[in-house]
C-alpha cells in the first residue's frame with residue numbers, strides 16, 4: 001500500500017506551475033520508486049488567470065486560502081507565493097491547523113524562521129524548504145542530515161542565479177542591462193530584481209544556511225553589497241590579475257563568533273567557484289571532520305526548483321519524525337573586524353606626489369600594499385589599482401575617509417574584496 005500525501009498548493013506562479021508539470025509527468029514513477037502517492041487535493045491563487053492551468057488538469061481550485069486550511073483531507077500546504085505577506089501568515093495558519101508546510105520562500109524563512117520553526121515544533125508538524133536555497137542543489141538536506149554528525153565551520157556560496165548569470169555574461173562582453181534583461185526573460189530573477197542585484201536574495205539564503213549550520217539565530221542583519229557598481233573594467237582588471245569576480249556569500253564560525261557577509265569578491269581563476277557560470281549556484285561547506293564538500297547545480301529556474309519542492313513532498317511521505325531546530329543566540333562579528341585583502345581602484349589626477357599620498361593614508365591606518373598598477377593614458381586622470389595585504393574593514397573605512405582630503409582623487413575608491421578561502 002502506498003503512503004498517501006494529500007497536498008494543497010498555494011501560489012501558481014513560475015515554480016507552482018512547474019510543480020503541476022512535474023506531478024503530471026512523474027507521479028506514477030514517484031510512487032513506483034518511493035512508495036509515496038502524491039494527491040494534489042486543491043490549488044489556490046488569488047489570480048483567476050494563474051488558476052487556469054490547474055483547472056485544465058482537473059484539479060479543484062480556489063481563490064481563498066482558508067478553503068485549503070479548512071479542508072481536513074489536506075495534510076500538507078505548499079506555499080509558493082514568495083515575499084513576506086501573506087506568505088508568512090499562511091505558513092503560520094497552516095502550522096496552527098497542524099498541517100505540514102513546504103515552502104521555497106527564503107525571505108520569510110530568513111526573517112521569521114525562528115517563529116516558524118517554533119510553531120512547527122509546537123504543533124508537531126514539519127517545515128521543509130529545500131527549494132529556498134540553491135535551486136535544485138540538495139544543500140538543506142546535506143546540512144541537516146548528511147553532515148548532522150559534524151561541526152560545519154565555514155560556508156562559501158554562489159547563491160543567486162541572476163547575478164551569477166549577469167557577471168558571467170558581462171565577462172563575455174554583454175552589458176549589465178542586456179544580461180539582466182536576459183535573466184528576467186529566462187525566469188531566474190525575482191519579481192523585484194533589486195533583491196537579486198543588490199545581494200538581498202543571497203543574504204537571505206546565507207541567513208538560512210548559517211542558521212542551520214551553526215544552530216544559530218541569524219536574521220537579516222548581514223553586511224550586503226550587490227553587483228550594481230561592478231563595471232566591465234573591474235571584470236577586465238580582475239581577469240588580467242588572474243581573478244574572477246563573483247557575488248559570494250561567506251559565513252564562518254570562529255572562537256564563538258559568527259562572521260557573515262555578502263559582496264562581490266575577487267576569487268582566483270583557478271578556484272572551483274570561478275567556473276560556476278550562468279544561473280548555476282555552488283556551495284562549499286567546510287566541516288571539522290569531513291573537510292570540504294562542494295555542491296553545484298542550477299540555482300534558479302522553474303523546473304530545477306519545482307523538482308526539489310516535489311522531493312520535499314516525497315520526504316514528508318517517507319518520514320514520521322519531526323525535525324528539531326533549536327537555534328541559539330550567537331555573537332555576530334562586527335563587520336569592522338572582518339579581515340580580507342582588498343583591491344582598490346582609484347581614479348586620480350596625473351600629478352606628482354599623489355601615489356605617495358595614497359600610500360601614506362594606507363600606511364597611517366596600518367594597511368600594507370601588496371601590488372600596484374598604473375597604466376599610461378593620454379587623459380587627465382589615470383586609474384590606479386592597488387592590492388593590499390590583509391587588513392580589517394575598519395582600517396579600510398578610515399583610509400578611505402583620509403582619501404577624501406586628497407583632492408586629486410576624483411571619485412570614491414571602488415573596493416573589491418579578495419577571497420583566499422583560508
Ligand code: HSE
Pocket residue numbers: 132134135159160161162163188189190196201299300301
Ligand atoms: N532570483 C533567484 C536567483 C531565484 O536568481 O537565484 C532563486 O532563488
